[in-house]
Amino acid sequence: MQIPTLIDSMANKLHKKPPPLLKLTVIASDAEFHPPPLLGISYEELGSKLVNFATTRNVAMEFRIISSSYSDGLSSLIEQLRIDPFVFNEALVVNCHMMLHYIPDEILTSNLRSVFLKELRDLNPTIVTLIDEDSDFTSTNFISRLRSLYNYMWIPYDTAEMFLTRGSEQRQWYEADISWKIDNVVAKEGAERVERLEPKSR
Secondary structure (H helix, E strand, C coil): CCCHHHHHHHHHHCCCCCCEEEEEEEECCCCCCCCCCCCCHHHHHHHHHHHHHHCCCCCCCEEEEECCHHHHCCHHHHHHHHHHHCCCCCCEEEECCCHHHHHCCCCCCCCCHHHHHHHHHCCCCCEEEEECCCCCCCCHHHHHHHHHHHHHHHHHHHHHHHHHHCCHHHHHHHHHHHHHHHHHHHHHHHHHHHCCCCCCCC
């Protein structure tokens, strides 16, 4: 997990200075259609565990959950970050890990993805990480979308076959996640289809 590693790194590099303050904000999507949770615990429990771990490493930490929706381009998250008081020497780091494709694209709206990225840039963050998968699930042509889905999904299925024991809880969760994506890309249209990966050429 990334955050404990970050806390460890901060503790090791800044141990001779006053305890650093780490503020972590996560979003809880209130959308009706959303991807399966990637955690087996609630955000509240996760936050408590991270804060306790940070305390053992002499790092002060604040954990905050903001209710925000992908359907409106995470506007409430952006607004909250905009009104947060800025402290001298404070660095804003934004991690967009596997989330941008859940924001509706120009097929559905006036390109909320571009709006989100512009508003994010206006916050003048120190670092932004943007990670997403390279595939085209945005085509209005069903056959094209199905072909992209097949070319993309054989990789995680092959991975599961190679590394996860059949019948194990981890494999069941992994396959359920894949099945959810397939169902969403094939059977859903309009706002119900939230799996809208784009090719890197776009």
